[in-house]
Amino acid sequence: MNWLFRTLGASIGKKLMMALTGLSFIGFLLAHLAGNLTIYGGNDLFNAYAEHLHALGPVLTVMEWGLLTLAMVHVITGLTLFYQNLQARPSRYQVTKWNGGRTAGSATMPYTGIIILAFVVIHLFNFHFVNKEGTTIFQIVTETFANPLYVMMYAAAMVIVGLHVSHGFWSLFQTVGANHPKYMPAIQILGLFLSLVLGMGFGFIPVYLSFMA
Numbered sequence: 001m002n003w004l005f006r007t008l009g010a011s012i013g014k015k016l017m018m019a020l021t022g023l024s025f026i027g028f029l030l031a032h033l034a035g036n037l038t039i040y041g042g043n044d045l046f047n048a049y050a051e052h053l054h055a056l057g058p059v060l061t062v063m064e065w066g067l068l069t070l071a072m073v074h075v076i077t078g079l080t081l082f083y084q085n086l087q088a089r090p091s092r093y094q095v096t097k098w099n100g101g102r103t104a105g106s107a108t109m110p111y112t113g114i115i116i117l118a119f120v121v122i123h124l125f126n127f128h129f130v131n132k133e134g135t136t137i138f139q140i141v142t143e144t145f146a147n148p149l150y151v152m153m154y155a156a157a158m159v160i161v162g163l164h165v166s167h168g169f170w171s172l173f174q175t176v177g178a179n180h181p182k183y184m185p186a187i188q189i190l191g192l193f194l195s196l197v198l199g200m201g202f203g204f205i206p207v208y209l210s211f212m213a
């Protein structure tokens with residue numbers, strides 16, 4: 001058991017945890033996006049989807065707690081790695097060079113991560129921890145996006161989600177050692193594709209609903 005804690009405590013162990021939890025989030029986001037697409041089917045379809053989800057009862061509760069645990073591990077480990085990197089840096093006043101694998105996505109990971117965390121908290125208060133009596137989830141979502149401020153906030157947050165996923169996806173393959181020059185271009189293209197699907201897929205929903213309002 002000791003070796004497990006030693007490995008998880010070491011830098012590579014932390015990176016592995018980031019990779020595993022990050023991959024699980026990508027899975028969650030793809031499923032969440034697929035479910036959210038029913039919103040284009042209108043009131044009945046979206047509400048029916050939400051009802052099916054809630055009908056899972058205790059299974060949904062277990063999934064929600066699992067998601068919360070993953071989020072906590074991802075955020076705490078990410079912040080620890082960020083802090084350790086800051087400490088290990090030879091000089092904090094070095095000029096940033098955008099080369100050698102450093103991209104806008106990689107340099108901004110901790111900051112985009114914190115913004116996504118803030119977004120998720122606001123998002124949960126918008127749609128999850130909200131009084132659903134006498135209304136429907138479709139109504140709650142459409143009323144939220146009748147407000148242009150929320151439309152802008154959500155659209156901007158989705159650009160950030162896309163940026164975070166594009167680098168995170170590439171980075172997780174680096175961590176597990178799958179960084180062979182033969183496969184890396186394909187992994188990079190797949191990461192870009194994934195971030196565009198998630199960013200635009202989620203981002204278009206508030207814009208569409210604001211036009212419907």
Ligand code: HEM
Binds near residue numbers: 050154
């Ligand atoms: C336009 C974009 C989005 C829309 C319209 C949307 C819509 C919703 C709705 C309606 C719920 C509540 C479901 C219910 O309780 O019945 C929900 C839950 C949730 N959303 Fe989103 N979502 C969006 C984007 C995102 C993104 C980008 C993330 C993560 C980065 C996210 C994370 C979550 C989480 C963690 C929950 C709670 C899941 C649960 O407890 O069952 N959502 N979303």
